[in-house]
Amino acid sequence: xxxxxxxxxxxxxxxxxxxxxxxxxxxxxxxxxxxxxxxxxxxxxxxxxxxxxxxxxxxxxxxxxxxxxxxxxxxxxxxxxxxxxxxxxxxxxxxxxxx
Numbered sequence: 001x002x003x004x005x006x007x008x009x010x011x012x013x014x015x016x017x018x019x020x021x022x023x024x025x026x027x028x029x030x031x032x033x034x035x036x037x038x039x040x041x042x043x044x045x046x047x048x049x050x051x052x053x054x055x056x057x058x059x060x061x062x063x064x065x066x067x068x069x070x071x072x073x074x075x076x077x078x079x080x081x082x083x084x085x086x087x088x089x090x091x092x093x094x095x096x097x098x099x
Contacts, residue, residue, distance in 0.1 A: 022048060022049075024048060024049060024050070024051055025049060025050055025051070026051070027069060028050045028051070028066060028068070028074075029068060029069060030068055030070070030072070030074070030087055030096070032050070033050070033066070033074050033085065033087075033098055034098055036049055036050075037049075037050075037076075037082075037085055037098060037099060038082075038099075039082055039099050040081075040082070041082055043062075043078060046064070046076065046078075046082070050066060051066075053065050053066055053076070054066060054067050057075075058077070058078075061077055061078065061079045061083065062076075062077070062078045062079065063075050063076065063077055063078075064076040064078060068087075071090060072087050072088060072089050072090070072095060073087070073088045074086070074087055074088075074098070075088050082099065084097070084099055085097075085098035085099040086098065
């Protein structure tokens with residue numbers, strides 16, 4: 001009986017830990033993008049993690065825009081793969097290269 005109970009607890013812990021990696025971040029910050037955005041992410045993985053971008057300003061490639069709480073933006077260049085990610089200020093100046 002104890003073994004069954006321990007296995008159930010272990011399974012629950014494993015499922016909970018795995019699903020936490022897939023949780024969407026509400027109101028993502030720069031630090032969230034620095035931590036979780038990876039060069040091999042698909043568009044679906046990006047949206048799953050950070051939500052839908054507020055706009056797509058690209059022409060030729062997609063440039064997905066995420067607004068940050070500090071009034072800067074994250075611009076993610078994407079075609080069939082993630083090309084770059086940058087933090088941009090209100091005047092369009094690059095502040096930081098994330099990828």
